[in-house]
Amino acid sequence: MERLPGFRDFYPEPLPHVDVWSADARQYVFDTWRAVAARYGFREYDGPPIEPLELYTTKSGAEIVGQLYNFTDKGGRPVSLRPEMTPTLARMAAAHERNYKKPVKWFAIPQLFRYERQQKGRLREHCQFNADIVGESDVAADAELLALLIDTLLAFGLTAQDFVIRLSSRKAWHDFFHQRCPDSSKDYEFFQIIDKLEREAPEESARKLAALGFAYPEVEEFIKAGAPTPELQVILQNLAARGLESFVRVDYGVIRGLAYYTGVVFEAFDARGEFRAIAGGGRYDNLVKLISGNKVDMPALGFGMGDVVLLELLKARGRLPAFAPAVAVYCLIEEEALRAASLGLVQRLRAAGLSVEYPLTPLKPDKQFKRALELKAGHTVRVDRGETGLQVRARNLATRADRVAPLESAAALLAPGPR
């Protein structure tokens, strides 16, 4: 039975085939995301992987709606697997906003599902680091979020040579649009054309722009000038104070496809332009109000960083650490009569927090030792018959030094200490 197209199998390393993904690498990515989020004071939340279909059909925009994994559940409810986390976050923040001090700084690592056309960097399932700030309208929050995005990429060992944040503003595009077109109902249509400029043939974009009364060259000129709005200038100064300004470039070629963005928007790309976007986000000051049916009105902003492009990039730039199975201790059982005592020892060591392996069934001593080496064990232990009864003999596999102790003190024997 084959797995569905666009989905992934994650195996522990060493990987058995080129067509599978590394569970160890994914865990490393999650651990790094969590560590950086903690440094910035973000708290972890989660929500349901299935939501009412309506949560997405009214708020996210046509592109994502076309990619929904939706169905009717057995209770007759129209539902969908979550294609993104932001509507869930908006729903959750609105439901209990009184219980939290503003601004709320939350992160999540959801698995998301989009029925996309499969291509490099785009699958039908991915995991996404979401970091969002709710309840702060000052651009200081936008700068804080951008700093978190930059520090997250730096935490993987990437450098200014590896990635760039393209910083833009829906407000700038909004003003551009309204200076030339009074019909507000057409602005999202216009934003969609801008969003696709880099992926579509220029003639096609020019045709669509002309239909809305815009000339392609004036759009090109606006992007090329890239004059930062006062808001973007404050953000750039804030990032400069942290020494992070070199990672960011004002670039109105970015506008974001999702419908709900209202202000600053940005995307992270690899500097050589070989991959799809690593991350994207921005400010969405009206979404909480929309989703709560006008009950709660809070500004919000955030970004999502997917694991697919990130892992491809880290692999291509040689930034992934080597992953190999490893245990702290291998318990040798060379005499079956001592198996019961050995199991007691294994249990004692595991209770002390050590990772311990041992042969489940009788195995030749040389094979056991080979297995200890394969598992990169720091120590082997074995139950020995001493003069006064059973004891534990531990061998440091690096120094080959042996130490002996009563069974009760086995854990202390292996505690890291002076060599």
Ligand code: HAM
């Ligand atoms: P998004 O741009 O749709 O934004 O996705 C964010 C990132 O998730 C992308 O830059 C990409 O790395 C990854 N990604 C998206 N779709 C796929 C896919 N089909 N396969 C692999 N990776 C993918 C959002 O989802 C917003 N909700 C982010 C956000 C949070 N905005 C505010 N807060």
